[in-house]
Amino acid sequence: MMRTRHILREFDRALDALRSDALMMASLTDRNLQNAMSCLLDRNPELCVVTVLDEKEVDALEKKVDHDGVDILLRYQPVASDLRQVVSTMKLGSNLERVADQAVNIAKRSRKLSMEPELHEAFALGPLFVDAISIFRDSIRAYADGDVALARTLRERDREIDQMNRQIADDLTVKMAEQADRIPDYLQLLFIARHLERVGDHAKNIGEDAVYAAEAEDIRHPDNALAYH
Amino acid sequence: MPVKTMSSFEPNAHIGTMSSPTSPAESSPSPAEPAFKVNNLSIWYGEKQAIKNVSIEIPAKAITAIIGPSGCGKSTFLRCLNRMHELVPRTRLEGDIHFYGENLYGPAVDPAVVRRRVGMVFQKSNPFPTMSIEENVLVGLRLNGVRDRRFLNERLEQSLRRSALWEEVKHDLKKPGMSISGGQQQRLCIARALAVEPEVLLMDEPCSALDPIATAKIEELIRELRDKYTIVIVTHNMQQASRVSDKTAFFYVGELIEFGDTTQLFNRPAERQTEDYITGRFG
Numbered sequence: 001m002m003r004t005r006h007i008l009r010e011f012d013r014a015l016d017a018l019r020s021d022a023l024m025m026a027s028l029t030d031r032n033l034q035n036a037m038s039c040l041l042d043r044n045p046e047l048c049v050v051t052v053l054d055e056k057e058v059d060a061l062e063k064k065v066d067h068d069g070v071d072i073l074l075r076y077q078p079v080a081s082d083l084r085q086v087v088s089t090m091k092l093g094s095n096l097e098r099v100a101d102q103a104v105n106i107a108k109r110s111r112k113l114s115m116e117p118e119l120h121e122a123f124a125l126g127p128l129f130v131d132a133i134s135i136f137r138d139s140i141r142a143y144a145d146g147d148v149a150l151a152r153t154l155r156e157r158d159r160e161i162d163q164m165n166r167q168i169a170d171d172l173t174v175k176m177a178e179q180a181d182r183i184p185d186y187l188q189l190l191f192i193a194r195h196l197e198r199v200g201d202h203a204k205n206i207g208e209d210a211v212y213a214a215e216a217e218d219i220r221h222p223d224n225a226l227a228y229h
Numbered sequence: 230m231p232v233k234t235m236s237s238f239e240p241n242a243h244i245g246t247m248s249s250p251t252s253p254a255e256s257s258p259s260p261a262e263p264a265f266k267v268n269n270l271s272i273w274y275g276e277k278q279a280i281k282n283v284s285i286e287i288p289a290k291a292i293t294a295i296i297g298p299s300g301c302g303k304s305t306f307l308r309c310l311n312r313m314h315e316l317v318p319r320t321r322l323e324g325d326i327h328f329y330g331e332n333l334y335g336p337a338v339d340p341a342v343v344r345r346r347v348g349m350v351f352q353k354s355n356p357f358p359t360m361s362i363e364e365n366v367l368v369g370l371r372l373n374g375v376r377d378r379r380f381l382n383e384r385l386e387q388s389l390r391r392s393a394l395w396e397e398v399k400h401d402l403k404k405p406g407m408s409i410s411g412g413q414q415q416r417l418c419i420a421r422a423l424a425v426e427p428e429v430l431l432m433d434e435p436c437s438a439l440d441p442i443a444t445a446k447i448e449e450l451i452r453e454l455r456d457k458y459t460i461v462i463v464t465h466n467m468q469q470a471s472r473v474s475d476k477t478a479f480f481y482v483g484e485l486i487e488f489g490d491t492t493q494l495f496n497r498p499a500e501r502q503t504e505d506y507i508t509g510r511f512g
Contacts, residue, residue, distance in 0.1 A: 007509045
């Protein structure tokens with residue numbers, strides 16, 4: 001996105017640093033999701049530790065983004081697109097922290113699963129992983145590039161992920177009835193699918209904030225007729 | 230000479246000296262009717278054009294802020310709403326301004342009457358230095374020949390209450406107007422403007438010489454006056470414009486670039502020039 005330089009260069013520097021911290025969070029979160037996937041599909045419990053450690057970095061960066069965002073609001077009292085950039089970057093930070101939380105939850109459940117005999121059904125979560133990581137990356141791209149068209153596609157893709165999650169839950173429920181002794185393990189898979197579905201929700205939220213930052217349009221909850229403003 | 234009373238100062242009195250005054254009931258503006266309708270207004274000071282073809286409707290009983298860089302014509306625009314710009318020599322005006330449907334620049338219109346209905350508060354508080362607080366508030370009424378002591382006392386208290394100054398000066402009404410603080414002097418000037426019961430208050434950078442506490446008091450006062458008066462405020466302080474106003478107009482080199490709801494303008498300006506100015510990317 002082309003932006004004219006601010007008269008106060010310090011403001012441009014502060015905003016760039018804020019965005020850069022948020023994008024660093026996004027990179028760590030992306031790695032977290034991949035490690036979580038590897039934890040499950042490659043049965044690699046070592047990566048669970050890495051995921052937990054990365055999440056601590058993400059948590060620390062979330063606090064930094066919040067602190068620096070408030071600092072910018074206090075010092076420069078930005079308006080218009082500048083204000084929207086700061087607000088949406090702070091909201092991005094919150095969403096990224098939650099995505100990283102989901103990755104840690106997945107990794108912890110995967111570690112437990114890796115101590116049990118392999119469940120073939122774990123591989124059924126592969127496409128869900130791929131789609132969740134894909135929608136997450138596109139949401140970050142939409143935010144970073146101000147790509148409103150891309151951001152607007154995320155709602156529909158989140159619905160598809162919801163549908164995949166429902167299908168997986170149905171399949172696992174059948175399996176649980178067939179193989180009652182593995183119910184705890186199937187439940188872990190069920191929860192992992194649920195965590196991935198939540199990643200889709202956060203990616204959709206990030207896309208909505210990207211649209212708000214770029215065009216000041218609130219595209220959240222389009223079917224809700226209630227409006228308080 | 231007959232003593233003038235309250236009835237002489239009914240709001241909505243006709244601005245034309247040649248026309249017969251209408252009754253308040255007849256001329257009461259509907260809430261939807263704008264206070265000012267400005268059409269294709271251009272103003273020159275000698276050869277220099279200060280306002281270029283501006284058209285705008287300023288809503289009644291609302292606060293309109295005018296923002297823009299120095300020299301953009303915002304003060305000139307404000308002054309032409311009560312014909313004060315005419316006091317500058319070699320001024321020329323084209324276009325028209327209607328005030329509740331009446332042409333403000335019509336041949337029968339008395340500028341003095343216009344200025345009573347459309348009051349002005351200036352950047353620097355300017356109480357009359359030789360007058361007491363009371364005399365400062367009542368000077369406009371006295372110049373108009375009002376002598377009824379009871380009426381004057383009522384109007385004195387009412388004006389000082391409306392300007393949120395009464396509690397601070399009610400025991401010091403005979404003290405010089407210059408003896409109170411800068412912020413109080415500015416509220417005294419607002420009381421003086423209110424005493425003649427204007428319908429509109431024009432404010433030209435009313436807080437620029439005040440500290441933050443005095444500024445906050447004036448801003449709170451402006452919000453309180455909003456129910457009774459149409460207020461147009463020129464300010465360099467964009468945070469102030471976004472805090473106090475309902476509508477904001479952005480002027481640049483004599484042109485009206487954008488006019489709209491304040492929240493909208495400060496969140497999602499329609500024009501690139503507005504965005505560049507309010508975010509500090511101008512020039």
